[in-house]
Amino acid sequence: MGISCLDIFPGRGVMRDSDFKARGKVRKRILSVIFLLPAWFSPHSKLRVIFHRLRGVKIGKNVEFRYFCIIGNVHPYLITIEDEAVVTAGSVLLEHDNAHYYAHGGEVNFGPVVVKKRSFVGIHSVIMPNVTIGERAIVATNSVVADDVPPDTVVGGIPARVMKSLDQGNEIIKY
Numbered sequence: 001m002g003i004s005c006l007d008i009f010p011g012r013g014v015m016r017d018s019d020f021k022a023r024g025k026v027r028k029r030i031l032s033v034i035f036l037l038p039a040w041f042s043p044h045s046k047l048r049v050i051f052h053r054l055r056g057v058k059i060g061k062n063v064e065f066r067y068f069c070i071i072g073n074v075h076p077y078l079i080t081i082e083d084e085a086v087v088t089a090g091s092v093l094l095e096h097d098n099a100h101y102y103a104h105g106g107e108v109n110f111g112p113v114v115v116k117k118r119s120f121v122g123i124h125s126v127i128m129p130n131v132t133i134g135e136r137a138i139v140a141t142n143s144v145v146a147d148d149v150p151p152d153t154v155v156g157g158i159p160a161r162v163m164k165s166l167d168q169g170n171e172i173i174k175y
């Protein structure tokens with residue numbers, strides 16, 4: 001699709017909330033909140049895609065979102081979903097992590113999530129900031145993905161590990 005969050009935020013690492021305010025993102029945050037409920041619960045995937053786009057998520061062609069996908073709730077423009085990818089029900093694509101901020105006043109970490117072409121995110125999975133899901137990869141149900149997923153692999157578990165490698169025709173070639 002040719003769009004990458006890394007075009008906006010070159011390199012990966014720690015970003016502060018003030019960095020985003022300085023970039024004039026407040027209006028985008030309001031739009032993101034207004035369209036949250038229809039993006040979660042509209043009765044057709046195409047509608048959910050439209051509302052996630054209106055929120056600022058970068059979405060390619062023929063992408064499917066199932067119900068209640070939490071996609072970059074604070075900074076949706078940090079999330080990129082490429083053509084024909086599928087994100088299934090209850091999955092969470094996290095573009096920020098404020099655990100250290102709330103627990104002991106540390107920094108909030110921000111980072112892009114990229115779901116590449118034809119990949120599949122299984123039900124109730126969590127994708128952490130700064131993670132790319134490779135082309136045609138599968139994330140097993142209920143996984144927590146904290147590292148990049150190579151293309152043509154199946155990953156699963158908490159934290160997610162490679163379970164299988166696949167060729168481009170989806171035939172299993174290795175366990």
Ligand SMILES: CC(C)(COP(=O)(O)OP(=O)(O)OC[C@H]1O[C@@H](n2cnc3c(N)ncnc32)[C@H](O)[C@@H]1OP(=O)(O)O)[C@@H](O)C(=O)NCCC(=O)NCCS
Pocket residue numbers: 088089121122123138139140141142143154156157163
């Ligand atoms: C990951 C997945 C594709 C694997 O399917 P598969 O290729 O047919 O592989 P298998 O079912 O033979 O499982 C292979 C191994 O992975 C394990 N496994 C399967 N799903 C797992 C999961 N979610 N987490 C951890 N391990 C899992 C199996 O127990 C098996 O382990 P073993 O080799 O020790 O017996 C499938 O389990 C899955 O999660 N699909 C996504 C379903 C989904 O979210 N659908 C959305 C609604 S359409």
